[in-house]
Amino acid sequence: MRDKTAGLLEILKLQPVVPVLVIDQVEHAVPLARALVKGGLKAIEITLRTPVALDAIRAVANEVEGAVPGAGTVxxxxDYNKAEDAGSQFIxxxxxxxxxxxxxxxxxxxMLPGAATPSEVMSLREEGYDVMKFFPAEQAxxxxxxxxxxxxxxxxLFCPTGGVSPENAKDYLSLPNVVxxxxxxxxxxxxxxxGDWDGITRLAEEACKLAR
Structure with missing residues (x-):
């Protein structure tokens, strides 16, 4: 478990913002991931909310140099097994x-499991988890x-997700328990x-500047 936690932290510390993506068309996956990586966001969460999500993860894993694809909404x-088979490096x-x-x-x-209450956090700690997703962040x-x-x-340590925006991201990133x-x-x-990939690269570059 210690090695898994270390590996997860290595991924999460690549950047201040992990993109959370809902991909509707598989042909968007590779150029989108390339645009994000070009802007400095290498770790990419592709949520399993669409029929093409697993194919999108597989395409990014196989074709986008520098990308670290993960699966969300597992x-x-x-879901876990299929995401792993598709090439996900984190869940x-x-x-x-x-x-x-x-x-x-x-x-x-x-895995980065979600938690929103002290009891949920404590239960996950008993299972050996020290790094969690705080979700839904704003609503919770x-x-x-x-x-x-x-x-x-x-x-x-937490990765807050849900309602996080450019306006409030620094409020979270300034906290000692946020990675x-x-x-x-x-x-x-x-x-x-x-298909405005240059525009997405610019947004990724701006997100990288949110680092403490």
């Missing part, structure tokens, strides 16, 4: 179930809530639909 053992879930934790134990690919209490967890739950944030604003649907 809800069960089947992200909005929560954690016994089935999902068992799949993670059997896999070499590290925002940066001030997460800051209040830093002392009683010292030693736990990075997850955000969808670096790949807005209108730019993706228009």
């Amino acid at each position: 809800l069960n053992k089947q 992200v879930s909005p929560g954690a179930t016994l089935e999902l934790l068992e799949a993670a134990r059997k896999s070499k690919v590290p 209490g925002g940066a001030s809530y997460l800051k209040s967890l830093s002392s009683p739950l010292a030693g736990t 990075c944030v997850g955000g969808s604003w670096v790949a807005p649907k209108d730019l993706v639909a228009a």
Whole structure:
């Protein structure tokens, strides 16, 4: 577990913002990932919310140099195994179930499980997790809530996702218990639909500047 945590942290520390992507057309996956990597965002979370998500992960893993593709919205053992087979280097879930934790134990690919309450964090710590996704960040209490967890739950690091934007990202990134944030604003649907990859690269570059 220690090696998996170290590997996950190595990925999350690549950049201050991990793009959270919903890809509707598989042909967008490679140019989108290339645009993000060019802008400095190498770790890329592709959510399993569309029928082409696994194919998109596979394409990015095979064709985009420098990209570190991960799978998001992983809800069960089947999702986990399929995402790993597609080439995911990290797994992200909005929560954690016994089935999902068992799949993670059997896999070499590290998981970033979601938690929103002290009890959820404590339960995951008992399973050996020190790095978690704080989700849904804004709706669950925002940066001030997460800051209040830093002392009683010292030693736990978070990647807040959900409602994080350029306007509030620094509020999270300034916290001692935040390693990075997850955000969808670096790949807005209108730019993706228009194939404006240069525009997405500029957004990625701006996101990199949010680093502390």
